[in-house]
Amino acid sequence: MNKEAKESSIIEISEENFKNLIYEVRGQQVMLDTDLAQIYGYSTKAFNQQVKNNIEKFDADFMFQLTKNERDEILRSKFLTLEQGKFSKYLPYAFTEQGIYMLMTVLKGDLATRQSKALIRTFKKMKDYIVQNQPLLGQREILQLSLQTAQNSSEISTIRETMAALDEKVVAIANSMNSMVKKSEIGKVMMDFAGNVETNGWLILNGQFVESDMAYKRIYAKAKNSIQLIDNYIGLKTLVLLNDIPSAVKVTIYSDNVGGRLHSAEYNDFKRQYPQIDIEMRSSGGIFHDRYIVLDLGTPTEAIYHCGASSKDGGNRVMSIEKVNDVNIYRPIIQGLASNSLLVLP
Numbered sequence: 001m002n003k004e005a006k007e008s009s010i011i012e013i014s015e016e017n018f019k020n021l022i023y024e025v026r027g028q029q030v031m032l033d034t035d036l037a038q039i040y041g042y043s044t045k046a047f048n049q050q051v052k053n054n055i056e057k058f059d060a061d062f063m064f065q066l067t068k069n070e071r072d073e074i075l076r077s078k079f080l081t082l083e084q085g086k087f088s089k090y091l092p093y094a095f096t097e098q099g100i101y102m103l104m105t106v107l108k109g110d111l112a113t114r115q116s117k118a119l120i121r122t123f124k125k126m127k128d129y130i131v132q133n134q135p136l137l138g139q140r141e142i143l144q145l146s147l148q149t150a151q152n153s154s155e156i157s158t159i160r161e162t163m164a165a166l167d168e169k170v171v172a173i174a175n176s177m178n179s180m181v182k183k184s185e186i187g188k189v190m191m192d193f194a195g196n197v198e199t200n201g202w203l204i205l206n207g208q209f210v211e212s213d214m215a216y217k218r219i220y221a222k223a224k225n226s227i228q229l230i231d232n233y234i235g236l237k238t239l240v241l242l243n244d245i246p247s248a249v250k251v252t253i254y255s256d257n258v259g260g261r262l263h264s265a266e267y268n269d270f271k272r273q274y275p276q277i278d279i280e281m282r283s284s285g286g287i288f289h290d291r292y293i294v295l296d297l298g299t300p301t302e303a304i305y306h307c308g309a310s311s312k313d314g315g316n317r318v319m320s321i322e323k324v325n326d327v328n329i330y331r332p333i334i335q336g337l338a339s340n341s342l343l344v345l346p
Helices: 015-021 033-040 044-053 068-077 097-103 110-132 139-176 185-195 212-221 236-240 264-273 331-339
Strands: 023-025 028-032 063-065 093-095 202-205 208-211 226-230 250-254 278-282 291-295 303-307 320-323
Touching (some): 023 068, 033 044, 033 097, 033 110, 202 212, 208 212, 212 291, 226 331
Parallel strands (some): 250 278
Antiparallel strands (some): 023 028, 291 303, 303 320
16 A cells, blocks of 8 residues: 555545546536545645656546636635635646546555545446436437546557556566566456456457457458448447547448437437548348458458447447458348438438
8 A cells, every 4th residue: 555545534436425526617627636546545746756757658648737717716606715825835636537547657555556446336327327218318418428438448458458458567577587577566456347248348359358349449440431330229339439430431320229329419410520530321131140350351351240239238248249251141132222222320
């Protein structure tokens, strides 16, 4: 445990008290250094020193210092009159969600590991709540939340993969020198989080555990000219996962939109948000039970993936995505879909 830690004063991470530690500043959801320091068992000064020692990891979209007006607005909005003296001269630093995940690569020790795990799980529960309660939110609100969640997931997964790669390089170097190297604490956090099959957010892609959103984005990134999705149970997340594809790739979604989960307002909002994406939706004709991702149909880079569930539900339960070995069986069926009528959304 860090020498600065005082177990009795450490903030317990739960959904209830966690929401009170999140502020909206400059249009972003952030946490303050004072609260994060208490979560991790540091004094604010010692916490910020750890950040400064690794400042190259914290870009402007990961961390920024509040202005006096922003600090005062937070105090007023939270009615923290008793805290005025605490912040009378000090301007706190704000950390975005990406910045908080980067903190996990900096702060070490048993307490940091426990608190990082708790933070990861709490973030996930809060995002799951948003997805499960879409009808309670406005269409435009849920679109923006989903877009931000998808972007965060990509960035978080990139951090995890980078740390895992660094761990492997360190171990390889150590082995060549016949010495023993202990993997970083963050590596343990991420491996513990990923290794549990029952943990939401992960699926099996070609026999390997991969974070759900990243699995789909990896597949989509392979496309050179076209992506065709066959899925009767589409939702807003189906669109959100396509937000990074190149403008040269045409997307066609074949679906009967069972349950009417995707609405025209969401579809139109997405197209306005990402006008560079060439996307259309057609009926699947009621002949499909399974879900498929088809890349570059009829070209040398053609590939088909069989999906165990809809992308909008990816990671909620144990599921797999497997690459199809013989595309010749499916090609005539998929080519025949091109003449289907355009899908009319509610």
